[in-house]
Amino acid sequence: MHYSTDEMCNYCEVFLSYDSSLTVTYLIPVTPEFRSEAYYIPTVGSIGLGINGIPIKGDPPSVTTAEAGIGGTGSGNIPALDHCGGHADPAGYYHWHFIPQSINTVFDAPEYNFTNLYGISCTNTYIEYEDHAAFAGLAKDGFPIYAAYDLIDGANTLPADVATTDECNGHTHATEEFPDGAYHYHALETGAPTVPVCLMGSYVDRNDFTVQ
Numbered sequence: 001m002h003y004s005t006d007e008m009c010n011y012c013e014v015f016l017s018y019d020s021s022l023t024v025t026y027l028i029p030v031t032p033e034f035r036s037e038a039y040y041i042p043t044v045g046s047i048g049l050g051i052n053g054i055p056i057k058g059d060p061p062s063v064t065t066a067e068a069g070i071g072g073t074g075s076g077n078i079p080a081l082d083h084c085g086g087h088a089d090p091a092g093y094y095h096w097h098f099i100p101q102s103i104n105t106v107f108d109a110p111e112y113n114f115t116n117l118y119g120i121s122c123t124n125t126y127i128e129y130e131d132h133a134a135f136a137g138l139a140k141d142g143f144p145i146y147a148a149y150d151l152i153d154g155a156n157t158l159p160a161d162v163a164t165t166d167e168c169n170g171h172t173h174a175t176e177e178f179p180d181g182a183y184h185y186h187a188l189e190t191g192a193p194t195v196p197v198c199l200m201g202s203y204v205d206r207n208d209f210t211v212q
C-alpha cells in the first residue's frame with residue numbers, strides 16, 4: 001500500500017497494489033453439515049468465496065459495533081471499497097465485503113439513494129451486477145450464497161417470502177442450481193455490508209489463503 005502524503009493536501013489518496021502472484025486455496029465440505037448453533041463471523045473473518053474465486057470477508061474493522069472512538073473503530077463507516085464492494089488488503093489480495101451481484105440494490109435503497117445522488121453503481125462486466133438473484137458463491141461451510149433475492153416465476157422475490165429465513169439470512173428451497181432443494185444464504189437486500197452475518201454449517205478451521 002502506498003500513501004500519497006502531500007503536506008499541503010486536504011486529503012490523502014490510498015493506492016492499493018494488487019499482487020497477481022498470490023495463490024488462494026480453499027478447503028470446503030462437499031457435503032455440508034449443520035452446526036448445533038450459528039457461528040457468527042468475526043471482524044474480517046472468512047465467509048467463503050465468490051463463484052469466480054474471490055474471497056468474501058466479514059465486516060471490515062470500521063463497521064464493528066464498538067463504541068465510536070474506541071480503538072479507532074466503531075465509526076459505522078465503511079473503509080474505501082470499489083463500487084462492487086471489494087478492495088485489496090495490505091497483503092495485496094482482493095476480496096469482497098458485499099455480495100457484488102446485488103450491491104446495486106443497496107445503492108438504490110431509499111435510505112442511501114447513492115445511484116441517483118452520486119451516480120454510484122457496480123458496473124464491472126465480470127460480475128452479474130444486474131442479476132440480483134444470482135448464485136453468487138459458496139460459504140466455507142459448503143452452503144451456497146445467493147444474491148439478495150430468489151427468482152420466482154421470473155421475478156426477484158424477497159427470500160423471506162419464499163421460505164422462512166433464519167438468523168443467518170439462510171433458508172431451504174429448490175433453486176435453479178439445486179432443483180432438489182438446498183439450504184443457502186442470501187445477501188441482505190439493503191444495509192452495509194450485505195454478507196451473511198453467521199454460518200449454520202461446520203467448516204474447516206484454517207487460514208483460507210496462503211501467501212507464497
Ligand SMILES: [Zn+2]
Pocket residue numbers: 057060087089095097
Ligand atoms: Zn477488506
Ligand SMILES: [Zn+2]
Pocket residue numbers: 146149150159162171173184186
Ligand atoms: Zn432462497
